[in-house]
Amino acid sequence: MINEPITEQKIRRRTLISFAVFGIMIAIGIGAWYWLYHQPLDNGNDTGIQKPLRNVLNANEKIFEKTISNNHLAKTYPVEKAAKNVRVNGNVGMQGTLDTTNWRLHLVRAPGDTLILTLADIQKLPKTEIVFDFKCVEGWDQVTHWGGVRFSDFAAYYQLPVDSPNQYAAFVTPDEKYYVGIDLPSAMHPQTLICYEMNGKPLPQNQGYPLRLIIPTKYGIKSLKRIGTLYFSAQRPPDYWAERGYDYFAGL
């Protein structure tokens, strides 16, 4: 420590300068917060988030998408750990009941090249089951048991365009009210399933009968129920919750 004799005046001056700078910094900080908080929202209505925040979320995706690996798997559990009462948290795009006589999967491989599939067309592919901890963006999680077809198996069998220039798979409900975009590395992850079973039985109506997406590497908002259409895109397809301020990537 440096000690020097000093007059009252010197103490006063140094204190004054320091607190002046301190005050200016507080003012700048408050100003910066005010500026950020009042930036225009990214989707033009009151449910979005400030544009600079969206830019950082997209930058976060660029960083953390590098950690995606087919060797990084969601933890799996023995089947008896699976919940019997599976939580139902969303019903957008789920109005009315469906049966498989009027349901078809519209599989758009390219403009003008759409396959119309029945549930049987999907069930003839190898079945994969998973028991994992389903994670909701709200914060709750639940161990649940699903059965269906690996998306990567499905893509290989129907020769889906899961390579460049396409970057995204897009899933849409039959009524087009709910829709998600999934980056292809996450879609092709070995635990990503298109499911027709829950707890060993056909999906209940409120869990997306007859076919839903289960993607353990993302929050539940991406696991769209009741798939009507699947298509591919080089750009980000519209995403229901991303339009309402949530992170597009939503990866875990």
Added chain:
Amino acid sequence: MKKIVEKHPLAIRWFHWLNFPILAIMIWSGLLIYWANDVYRLGWGNTTVLKFFPQSFYDLLNIPHHLAMGMAFHFVFMWLFAINGLLYVLYTIISGEWRLLLPDRHSFKEAFLVILHELHLRKTLPPQKKYNAAQRIAYSGIIIMGLGSLITGLAIYKPIQFYWLCNLCGGYAAARIEHFTLTIGYVLFFAIHIIQVVLAGWNNFRGMVAGFEVQEETKTNP
């Protein structure tokens, strides 16, 4: 005769005062996130001693029901919190300031004497340098808590890509509880910190802004 004694280096003051609003924003946005599923409580069985949190708490702090906004702010300001904290730790290592901050082998016994003194149960204080033993423990502990928030936070943020970190925390649900508990810890730290700053008075507070303290010059013993 008064004299100026240099106390806090400029860098430390910057780290301290930057951390204050950044951590405040992290706690506020964390509350926005937590409110989407506010299930934590203190209690046993069906008995709840304290619910986190009653409605009046959210109303008082003006926490709106907006999970998306909370997540957005949290995942932006996490970078500032992490970078500021890491730079602080680097600075204390490089400058040698860590010698004044880390507890030594006497600190835990001495901290007890400091607390007795502050409760007016003991007249004298153990000899100290810049920080007393209780401060050394508190200020080192808060840094470890910060590191804990980064680790548990990353475990919650990417529990599959950083599955080993999530396992280290005892799993996803445990990491969330730890992350939440650390935040409660910051709030308790803050409350005690404010009380201590008020009790210590103007000279001490000025030290954290202007960097120096004023002392009465005393005759040095031969």
